[in-house]
Amino acid sequence: MKILQHTVSDKITFKGIGLHTGAEVKIDILPAPEDTGISFVKKEKDQKYIIKATVENIVSTLAATTIGKNGTTISTVEHLMAALYGLEIDNAIIVVNGPEIPALDGSAGVFVKKIKEVGLVQQQKPRHFIRILKTIQIEDGDRYIRIEPYDNFAINVEIQFAHSVIGKQQYICNNITSEEFERNISKARTFGFLSQVAEMRKNGLARGGSEKNAIVIGDSGILNSEGLRFKNEMARHKALDLIGDLALLGGPLLAKITARKNGHELHRKLMMKLINTDDAFKIISLESPFHIDNEWIWRDQAVAAVV
Numbered sequence: 001m002k003i004l005q006h007t008v009s010d011k012i013t014f015k016g017i018g019l020h021t022g023a024e025v026k027i028d029i030l031p032a033p034e035d036t037g038i039s040f041v042k043k044e045k046d047q048k049y050i051i052k053a054t055v056e057n058i059v060s061t062l063a064a065t066t067i068g069k070n071g072t073t074i075s076t077v078e079h080l081m082a083a084l085y086g087l088e089i090d091n092a093i094i095v096v097n098g099p100e101i102p103a104l105d106g107s108a109g110v111f112v113k114k115i116k117e118v119g120l121v122q123q124q125k126p127r128h129f130i131r132i133l134k135t136i137q138i139e140d141g142d143r144y145i146r147i148e149p150y151d152n153f154a155i156n157v158e159i160q161f162a163h164s165v166i167g168k169q170q171y172i173c174n175n176i177t178s179e180e181f182e183r184n185i186s187k188a189r190t191f192g193f194l195s196q197v198a199e200m201r202k203n204g205l206a207r208g209g210s211e212k213n214a215i216v217i218g219d220s221g222i223l224n225s226e227g228l229r230f231k232n233e234m235a236r237h238k239a240l241d242l243i244g245d246l247a248l249l250g251g252p253l254l255a256k257i258t259a260r261k262n263g264h265e266l267h268r269k270l271m272m273k274l275i276n277t278d279d280a281f282k283i284i285s286l287e288s289p290f291h292i293d294n295e296w297i298w299r300d301q302a303v304a305a306v307v
Helices: 078-086 109-118 178-184 194-202 233-249 264-275 300-306
Strands: 004-008 012-017 024-030 038-044 047-052 058-060 066-069 072-074 092-097 120-126 129-132 136-140 143-149 153-160 168-173 191-193 215-217 253-260 281-284
Touching: 012 109, 038 072, 047 066, 047 072, 078 109, 078 178, 078 233, 109 178, 129 143, 136 264, 143 264, 153 233, 168 233, 191 194, 191 233, 233 253, 233 264
Parallel strands: 038 092, 129 253, 153 253, 191 215
Antiparallel strands: 004 120, 012 024, 024 092, 038 047, 058 066, 066 072, 129 281, 136 143, 143 253, 153 168
């Protein structure tokens, strides 16, 4: 576990098709100064719009997590956010040319691989850990998600679908390190049912989806020629989505999260309840395990200077 902040060592470029819009997208991940956090910059014509990667900036959770500000939005940020969180990257600026983050292969694995090839830079200031102090739970019928105090970052995700290919699956890890994330979570792909594709596309979703960037499940089985990467790949992908959404809290968590039939909206509700509950968490440095006195301020001027 890194105790000092990190950023990427150089610009990293990704190009691909958006999972839901089908649009060609290019993004650049840029190094950022200490205490910048993660910010997205959307380029439209000659304008640049800064959208901080925070839970308050979530504007939609329909089939993906979309962040936005003043009418400008960026969709499907969760896989990239999971990759940054999993690699323990605290500061980065993502310049986006398009409506959403490219799907690549439908996982976070391509992001992780290329970021590691370019490398990280250790910075001087300590990381801002979010230590959970109170147990908080959100329920929706038989679906729920709970966050509770814990000394590491642990996840227990359970999903259940009527389709025989999935059934009941679970992913459990009591200490998600960067190595665990890369090896056992990052490569898990998003998934969808062939029977639902027409309706989703009618509603403006999954227009870029294919067997190249998703697990496609037909009536009788998996349509992807390569099959599954893990026996419980769907549960692992739900863990990936959860990590990517939780990254919008703005720092590494010291917490245990237990979820059943979780999705983006359930994640958002949990995070909003957490940040609006008195004394539910505190921000600490592991070098000095006490509450950080200075308010954690996102620095727009730092973002503007880089881009």
